[in-house]
Amino acid sequence: MVPLGLDPGEERRIVEGLVTKVSRSAARPRTRGDDWLEALAVRLARTHLDRVAGRQVRPAGVRWVSTMSHRWGSCSIDTGRIRISDALARAPQHVVEAVVFHELVHLLEPGHTARFHALERLHPDHELALNWLRGWSAGHAAARGALAGPLAEADQGFDWDGAIDGRDTAPDGA
Numbered sequence: 001m002v003p004l005g006l007d008p009g010e011e012r013r014i015v016e017g018l019v020t021k022v023s024r025s026a027a028r029p030r031t032r033g034d035d036w037l038e039a040l041a042v043r044l045a046r047t048h049l050d051r052v053a054g055r056q057v058r059p060a061g062v063r064w065v066s067t068m069s070h071r072w073g074s075c076s077i078d079t080g081r082i083r084i085s086d087a088l089a090r091a092p093q094h095v096v097e098a099v100v101f102h103e104l105v106h107l108l109e110p111g112h113t114a115r116f117h118a119l120e121r122l123h124p125d126h127e128l129a130l131n132w133l134r135g136w137s138a139g140h141a142a143a144r145g146a147l148a149g150p151l152a153e154a155d156q157g158f159d160w161d162g163a164i165d166g167r168d169t170a171p172d173g174a
Contacts, residue, residue, distance in 0.1 A: 012142075019143040037084060037100065038062040044101050048122045049108065057107055062100065064089060072099045072133065075106035091132070098129030 006014075038061065045057040060080035068074070068085040075082050082103040088096050101123040109116040120126060 015139060015142045019139050032089060032096075034063045037064060037096075040097060041082065041100050041104060044097060044123070045104050048101065049104060049119070052119065052122070053108055057104060059104065059107065062103075073103045075103040077106060077110045080107060091136075094125040095129045095132050098123050098125055099133075101126075 038059075041059050041062045045059075049057040058080075059075075059082045062082040062084065064086040065083045066086045068083065068087070071085060072088060073082065073084045082100065084096070084099060084103070088099060102120055105116055105119045108119060123129075
């Protein structure tokens with residue numbers, strides 16, 4: 001966050017510096033591979049979803065992808081496959097967990113219904129991760145000059161499935 005009333009030029013300099021740091025960090029080689037991601041999904045499902053679903057909730061596969069430019073993750077309901085944007089490869093673990101969990105919940109509830117949101121909140125770091133993702137998205141939007149007003153305006157309609165850079169777009173080849 002930047003102080004209210006900061007000179008626009010100074011704000012842009014600060015945001016660009018932060019985005020550069022995050023971009024460099026995200027460009028580093030990933031230390032967590034697809035196997036790690038799949039094991040994480042199984043652990044999260046076993047811990048938080050199996051009991052409420054009354055059955056095992058398991059994806060058919062989970063993998064990192066580099067083709068998502070506007071989404072954190074996607075879940076193909078028909079195949080049970082989950083894809084997670086590699087933009088999150090160096091994100092804090094609780095953020096990756098929350099995004100994977102969000103996609104796992106789609107295996108029980110395809111749409112973003114009230115039931116979906118209730119299930120999603122079973123993840124203990126849901127709000128913390130959501131705030132981190134909002135900050136990341138706002139930083140990228142600001143770096144592009146896309147923030148026309150207060151952050152709250154840019155944040156309206158935040159959707160885990162479509163908010164890497166503050167845009168809400170159609171699925172990337174899902």
